[in-house]
Amino acid sequence: MSCLVCDRLVSIADPLDTSVVVVYADLTWVAYRGAPPDSIMVAARRHTSWYWDLDESEQSSLGTVLTLLAETVRSISHSSPVYCVGLGENSRHFHVLLMQRDKQLADEIHDSIRLSTARLLQR
Numbered sequence: 001m002s003c004l005v006c007d008r009l010v011s012i013a014d015p016l017d018t019s020v021v022v023v024y025a026d027l028t029w030v031a032y033r034g035a036p037p038d039s040i041m042v043a044a045r046r047h048t049s050w051y052w053d054l055d056e057s058e059q060s061s062l063g064t065v066l067t068l069l070a071e072t073v074r075s076i077s078h079s080s081p082v083y084c085v086g087l088g089e090n091s092r093h094f095h096v097l098l099m100q101r102d103k104q105l106a107d108e109i110h111d112s113i114r115l116s117t118a119r120l121l122q123r
């Protein structure tokens with residue numbers, strides 16, 4: 001089965017492929033410019049099925065990497081807070097997007113949470 005994130009990491013490793021701008025890399029994590037302006041995608045180098053599949057090294061380094069990169073997004077976008085979004089519908093390889101706050105998105109998320117909470121309380 002193909003994995004979109006693994007495919008992206010393969011293309012990042014190709015020195016002839018300049019379609020992806022890597023902003024951070026270590027033995028565990030790779031971060032590259034995301035689609036929204038001033039956003040950064042952070043992905044585990046190893047294919048993982050999601051948070052619950054991270055090994056001890058990935059778990060212990062995730063906070064440090066997210067803190068460093070969230071500060072980078074904050075400084076280049078002049079935005080606070082910085083969202084950390086991990087959806088996983090298209091690929092179950094652990095990856096999250098760090099992006100500046102967007103008022104419309106924030107309103108939609110808050111509305112969705114209110115609706116979900118109301119539905120759960122009616123059960």
Ligand SMILES: [Zn+2]
Binds near residue numbers: 047
């Ligand atoms: Zn993968």
